[in-house]
Amino acid sequence: MSTTRPLRIGIVCPYSFDAPGGVQFHVRDQAQALQARGHEVSVLAPADEDQPVPDVVVPAGKAVAVRYNGSVARLTFGPRASRRVRRWIEAGGFDVLHLHEPMVPSLSMLALWLAEGPVVATFHSAQVRSRALQVAHPLLRQSLEKIAARIAVSEDARRTLVDHVGGDAIIIPNGVYLDDFERALPHPRWQGTPDAPTIGFLGRLDEPRKGLQVLTAAVPAVLERFPGARFLIAGRGDDGAAEAVAALGAQASALEFLGGISDEDKGAMLSSVDLYVAPQTGGESFGIVLVEAMAAGAGVVASDLGAFRRVLDEGAAGALFRNEDSADLARVVVASLEDREGTATRRQYAAGWCRRYDWSTVTDQVEAVYEMAVAAGEATPGRSETWLPVRALRNRGEGSES
């Protein structure tokens, strides 16, 4: 459905590619998706000269670990970085600049400060207000006003933006390559039967935020109704596994620990299990794994975090339970396993619903945003050719005075 002409797109990522993170993955996949559509893409990201990076990435110098806003982040800044950003912008001759997290004091903020043409910005985090940002706000405001189009990746990110920065943003979610998950073949070893269903969990085992302990506490009640049920637990973290085993005692044999699994196995697991449970207790701004599970065809049961509720279309695409409430989780799991028809309906709905998170849909939307930003940029009347800018306006009001 896209009719976009090929554009020269400059994308700036504030975080280093040597550390895995949501923003980096997003930038990498987005660059790839845009290239596949015939656009010319260059990504500027913090990286050493000798650090291996994807082809599309232009290294902007080493990221330095600094304390910022209460935690340590690896960012790139300073005059050398500024020079590199300037050179990259000049050499690129971009039709549009796409900056990720321009409020994070790193490359994106520098690029925004230096940018002249159409700028699109994406806000990812539901970040807390920083005092330093407030102090610097008068300096940043001028920069922020250069942004032609603001994108938030989720409702939560949009809220943060509205509350802390002011102004609004359109929501374009993170993209997921769904095809791999839709095509994933089930693995017989992980498939259940009506009497011995399989229930999957994915995530770090020793990170309480991922909620393994919530699931563990729900296991006995599920086993009471389905004695043959198996729980497939994928993810790293030996301490978490030991804790779960200790908590369950004799019933721990219902747990099967798969360790860290490859993307391929993840797809296979999600398409094999009867139910995928996401008991995360907080800190999730989106929920990519839920989308992957929907695409793979797993029935989804998730905690009722705001982000999850929205990804599951308020429960139409997957069942929700009260966050951190193991009894409610057990109830919902048992109900979903008993009501196979209802679960199948939700799964069917989810298969269509989750397409909106596919990169093909997301890229359509991003291209539309670029087009509008470029259109406004091309229409910009008389780009500051008067020495005293105010004159242009005065004239407009008074007609002939000059």
Place this chain on the structure above:
Amino acid sequence: MSWAETTLLVVAAAIVVLALSWVRASRLDRLHRKVAASRIALDAQLVRRASAATDLATSGLLDPASSVLVADAAYAVFDAEGAAVTPEDALDMAGLGGDRERLESALSATLREALDGPQEVGELRGTLAGEAFVANLAATWYRAQLARRFHNEAVAQAQRARRHGWVRALRLAGRAPVPHTVELDDLMPAGLGAPGPGGAAQTER
């Protein structure tokens, strides 16, 4: 204080005031240009949407009554006054004009009625030509929504800048007209397969 000292102070103060005004004025000027630019982009996109609607109406894929009504609503948009194609127009009149806004909203409402229900749209999309017309309408419509959001964002920024004390006291905005947001109903039909949240579920794909 000697006469020379006083003069020096006055001159210094004047320079400070002038410099601050210049900064404020250039910011205001930049924001006004941004408003004008996004206004032109929005205008062009709304016209594209109307012409996509006309294409669909004249394709023979809709029922005759819907065809006539959609075409009529779209032509009304073409004929409406207040199109801003040059920067001067755009700077002169920042809003879209009440008439135009009503007509655009009416086009949205008519299209929503004509494309009511995902099933109907699904059938339309069943044919190759139908898919092309509907996809074009969806694409131009979505872009019009974006353009309006971006324009209103720019207007809000300009309005904020104009409210600033310095700007008001020194009348830095001159007689440049106050920019207005564009308010119109551009909610997409549920079945159009609008990309993204806020739009419809894309079950027909």
